[in-house]
Amino acid sequence: MPTPPPTPPDDAPEDLPPLRVRTARLPADHPAASAPLTDLLPDPSGTAAWLGARVRMVGWDEALRLEVQGRHAIRSAARAWGQARRRALVEVEDAAGGPAPGPAAPIALGSFGFAEATPGMLVVPSVLVVEDDSGRSVITAASGARPEAPLEALERAAGRRAAQPVEAPRGLWTQTGRMTQTQWMESVRRLIARLRGGAASKVVMSRDMVVSAARPVDQRHLLSRLHELYPTTWAYAVDGLIGATPEMLASMSGARVSSRVLAGTAGPGEGQSLMASLKDRTEHMLAVESVARALAPIAETLEVPEHPSVLDLPNVSHLATEVTATLGTSDVLDVVAALHPTAAVCGTPTALALDLLETFESTRRGRYSGPVGWVDASGQGEFGIALRCGQVSGDGRSVRVYAGGGIMPDSVPEVELAETRAKMEPVLQALGVAQA
Numbered sequence: 043m044p045t046p047p048p049t050p051p052d053d054a055p056e057d058l059p060p061l062r063v064r065t066a067r068l069p070a071d072h073p074a075a076s077a078p079l080t081d082l083l084p085d086p087s088g089t090a091a092w093l094g095a096r097v098r099m100v101g102w103d104e105a106l107r108l109e110v111q112g113r114h115a116i117r118s119a120a121r122a123w124g125q126a127r128r129r130a131l132v133e134v135e136d137a138a139g140g141p142a143p144g145p146a147a148p149i150a151l152g153s154f155g156f157a158e159a160t161p162g163m164l165v166v167p168s169v170l171v172v173e174d175d176s177g178r179s180v181i182t183a184a185s186g187a188r189p190e191a192p193l194e195a196l197e198r199a200a201g202r203r204a205a206q207p208v209e210a211p212r213g214l215w216t217q218t219g220r221m222t223q224t225q226w227m228e229s230v231r232r233l234i235a236r237l238r239g240g241a242a243s244k245v246v247m248s249r250d251m252v253v254s255a256a257r258p259v260d261q262r263h264l265l266s267r268l269h270e271l272y273p274t275t276w277a278y279a280v281d282g283l284i285g286a287t288p289e290m291l292a293s294m295s296g297a298r299v300s301s302r303v304l305a306g307t308a309g310p311g312e313g314q315s316l317m318a319s320l321k322d323r324t325e326h327m328l329a330v331e332s333v334a335r336a337l338a339p340i341a342e343t344l345e346v347p348e349h350p351s352v353l354d355l356p357n358v359s360h361l362a363t364e365v366t367a368t369l370g371t372s373d374v375l376d377v378v379a380a381l382h383p384t385a386a387v388c389g390t391p392t393a394l395a396l397d398l399l400e401t402f403e404s405t406r407r408g409r410y411s412g413p414v415g416w417v418d419a420s421g422q423g424e425f426g427i428a429l430r431c432g433q434v435s436g437d438g439r440s441v442r443v444y445a446g447g448g449i450m451p452d453s454v455p456e457v458e459l460a461e462t463r464a465k466m467e468p469v470l471q472a473l474g475v476a477q478a
């Protein structure tokens with residue numbers, strides 16, 4: 043299906059046709075009701091997905107795309123989505139059982155750049171299958187015209203899928219990214235010297251590498267492998283950015299928001315050494331403070347646990363703190379705009395860290411370490427931080443893999459490099475390729 047041209051959000055309002063939406067609950071005896079969600083995706087590319095504990099969704103084709111960029115990108119996305127969702131015309135098919143619980147149609151998936159200059163987007167898929175603990179529903183959407191009936195759209199997708207079955211990538215090779223590992227450690231060493239001189243408290247330095255493939259990588263394979271291997275994370279796919287993040291920026295439900303802050307990393311099962319490490323506890327505290335500070339002006343209540351806990355993952359362990367708040371707003375995008383970038387992915391103080399990144403980090407982050415997630419018709423939603431991910435190129439023949447770590451005055455470059463290698467592992471493992 044053709045992709046509609048991007049809509050400039052600031053002129054999005056009245057003269058554009060409203061989004062039309064149809065939504066139907068998937069009957070329990072429908073074949074698509076029990077298949078793994080990722081098995082419903084029809085094409086090797088164009089995958090849109092969010093797979094987490096609260097809600098899971100997969101989508102394809104595009105009914106609406108709102109592109110944003112610049113200083114207030116996330117705020118303009120919030121405004122444009124506010125207009126689009128309020129004007130949307132929603133038909134609930136088979137409303138006998140009442141409106142479906144969980145997220146309300148229409149739903150957009152979103153992904154924003156780490157840097158202001160990087161374009162970000164909200165996308166409403168033409169077909170979206172949504173699952174929460176109460177069951178599955180199918181939402182179809184179109185701009186202007188009446189969308190296809192939800193169950194018919196599923197059937198058509200099954201035909202496309204049969205013609206293009208999921209394939210594991212073959213013939214992969216790895217290449218260095220913008221810096222070799224040695225160059226990166228040298229840059230970290232110079233940054234540490236600056237931090238010791240008082241230039242900032244913490245800076246999160248990232249690096250990248252490239253996995254190339256003889257034939258286009260099937261996005262469905264990458265997504266479903268990440269979800270299988272890292273089932274306690276949030277697996278996501280938006281516009282070719284595919285990953286499995288353990289870090290929640292903002293999960294909004296009613297006026298309550300929760301944010302899982304991560305900072306401080308060690309090998310799997312080594313959480314106790316993190317709890318005992320002054321360097322990691324300090325690094326973690328800076329990240330928690332940055333979230334608490336961003337939420338305070340918009341919070342009616344704010345709860346920040348005194349001590350972190352340990353999050354254990356197959357590839358690493360992290361110090362983790364769950365910050366919760368009750369807010370005056372109920373729009374997750376407003377909260378995301380207030381929070382990004384946190385010290386977990388940027389540093390402390392933010393402005394000084396950004397300046398030091400200009401000098402020492404050559405990675406073009408794109409949407410890696412930016413917010414990624416979904417927002418529904420009432421502004422509820424979840425946005426994680428796009429970590430443990432790769433950006434699939436337009437032709438599918440390469441995946442740029444990213445990872446970073448918080449650098450402190452007492453960091454050791456070799457240890458930081460090992461940490462980024464461990465953080466690249468999920469995508470490499472899902473693709474089936476060894477570390478360089």
Ligand SMILES: C=C(O[C@@H]1C=C(C(=O)O)C=C[C@H]1O)C(=O)O
Nearest residue numbers: 304306307386429445446447448
């Ligand atoms: C920057 C990344 O991870 C972030 C940095 C961490 C750290 O420095 O200890 C831990 C978790 C994330 O907040 C990444 O995964 O690329």
